[in-house]
Amino acid sequence: MTGGVQLPQAEADQRYEVFHTDCPARTVIDHVTSKWGVWVLISLRGGDLRFYELRESIRGISEKMLAQTLRGLVEDGLVRREVEPTTPPQVTYGLTEFGREVSEPLGDLLDRITQRLPSRGEG
Amino acid sequence: MTGGVQLPQAEADQRYEVFHTDCPARTVIDHVTSKWGVWVLISLRGGDLRFYELRESIRGISEKMLAQTLRGLVEDGLVRREVEPTTPPQVTYGLTEFGREVSEPLGDLLDRITQRLPSRGEG
Numbered sequence: 001m002t003g004g005v006q007l008p009q010a011e012a013d014q015r016y017e018v019f020h021t022d023c024p025a026r027t028v029i030d031h032v033t034s035k036w037g038v039w040v041l042i043s044l045r046g047g048d049l050r051f052y053e054l055r056e057s058i059r060g061i062s063e064k065m066l067a068q069t070l071r072g073l074v075e076d077g078l079v080r081r082e083v084e085p086t087t088p089p090q091v092t093y094g095l096t097e098f099g100r101e102v103s104e105p106l107g108d109l110l111d112r113i114t115q116r117l118p119s120r121g122e123g
Numbered sequence: 124m125t126g127g128v129q130l131p132q133a134e135a136d137q138r139y140e141v142f143h144t145d146c147p148a149r150t151v152i153d154h155v156t157s158k159w160g161v162w163v164l165i166s167l168r169g170g171d172l173r174f175y176e177l178r179e180s181i182r183g184i185s186e187k188m189l190a191q192t193l194r195g196l197v198e199d200g201l202v203r204r205e206v207e208p209t210t211p212p213q214v215t216y217g218l219t220e221f222g223r224e225v226s227e228p229l230g231d232l233l234d235r236i237t238q239r240l241p242s243r244g245e246g
Contacts, residue, residue, distance in 0.1 A: 025237045033156035101235050105228035109155065112224050114148045
């Protein structure tokens with residue numbers, strides 16, 4: 001290894017503070033951008049959904065993974081879980097205000113990527 | 124399982140087309156929002172970086188994971204890899220135009236999350 005440009009540690013620390021493994025924002029971002037978190041948040045932008053509706057909308061997700069993903073997002077305060085006292089009880093998931101705020105740039109991300117890529121059927 | 128609201132399949136297909144596992148956008152989004160992809164893209168927003176600078180800036184990433192993440196992002200056309208013909212050769216990574224476009228909402232996402240969370244030291 002030879003020299004090269006390297007930021008002094010203090011400057012690097014400031015520049016990349018959020019990249020520290022102990023930064024709380026990093027945990028939330030890891031959940032938001034987890035394999036399935038992004039799809040759950042984008043799905044819920046259209047309105048509240050029941051568990052099985054979410055599962056239907058996100059192809060390829062297992063019940064276990066969906067439950068685990070939802071649990072993380074509820075803990076982070078991004079998704080709220082509402083149980084209706086019917087028989088059997090109906091559980092609905094929706095975005096909190098924070099979740100809505102966070103899902104906006106995800107929607108934007110999705111739009112930018114889909115606009116650039118050829119759709120299936122073309123090419 | 125009882126009834127409940129469920130979208131007719133054709134309507135669900137249209138609404139969630141990008142959620143299909145065979146949609147090309149889904150692969151790119153999976154790379155972008157992979158455990159480390161998001162941090163590489165955000166790191167490179169500040170300018171081109173060498174491999175070891177990227178590694179320094181993203182705490183907790185292994186060399187192997189960084190190399191793998193960069194390979195995926197280069198394949199997707201989000202990151203460009205430039206080799207300077209020096210001795211030893213220097214390899215620099217930077218965002219392509221597509222990468223810059225995609226990293227914008229990621230920066231936005233990061234800002235929104237960090238603004239909402241208490242910083243370390245408070246609370």
